Amino acid sequence: MQLLMPALGYFVWTLVAFLIVFFILKKFAWKPILTALSDREKNIADSIATAEKIKVEMAQMKSENEALMVKAREERAQMLKEAKEIKDRIISEAKEQAKEEASKIMVDAQATIEQKKNAAITEVKNSIGSMVIEVTEKVIRRELAGKAEQEAYIRDIARELSAGRN
Template sequence: MELLMPALGYFVWTLVAFLIVFFILKKFAWKPILSTLSEREKNIADSIAAAEKVKVEMAQMKSENEALMVKAREERSQMLKEAKELKDKIVNEAKEQAKVEAGKIMSDAQASIEQQKNAALTDVKNSIGNMVIEVTEKVIRRELASKSEQENYIRTLANDLGTIGKN
């Protein structure tokens, strides 16, 4: 049992050494250790509070970001809608302008056709007038030759004109 129970002398000196170390630690080390521990505890609490604050700020930023995304989508749809309306307007204006141009071209073409028709009629009238002058000239020349020949020639011409009118 001696091995389990130390001698009384060892026990007393161990107790004295412990108490001396305890008082020295209490006098010189206990306050710095406690202040360091409380400072560390305060730093940990501040870090946790800062982390919570950052977490709240991040949640707020996320909601702001989502609101900005919704607004950006709305603006994009509005811009696309305006662009489509502008495109439709430009297309309709182009169609109207094309219709106006086509109408102008048609009226110009009709006017040109009418002018060419009138020119052709004028040419025909001039040709007929020239023929009449030639016939008259021939009749006058024959008249100078003899009266009976002139009458025969006029009858021949009248018969020719009668057969031409029937065809």
């Protein structure tokens, strides 16, 4: 049992040493330790408050970013819609212009065809007229074989023309 219970002398000296160390620590170290603990507690509380504030700001920034993303998506959708409308309008304008050009080309082609047709008809009429004159001339020459008959025929025609003018 002696091993479990120290002698009274050791107990007293241990108590005296403890009290001396306690008073020295209380006089010189207790305030700085408490101040340091208080400062550390305050620093930790400030850090927690700052972290909470940053957390709130981050949540707010996240919601703002989401709102900006939604707005950007809406603007992109609007731009795509406008681009599609512009594309459709340009295509329809190009189609209309192509139709107008095709119509103009058709009208010009028809006018050209009509002119060429009239020119061909005129040319055919002129060549038929020339042929008729040549044939008539050959027939008359054969009928009027003599020079005297030709001169008499020419005088008759000249008289008819003169009479027709008067």
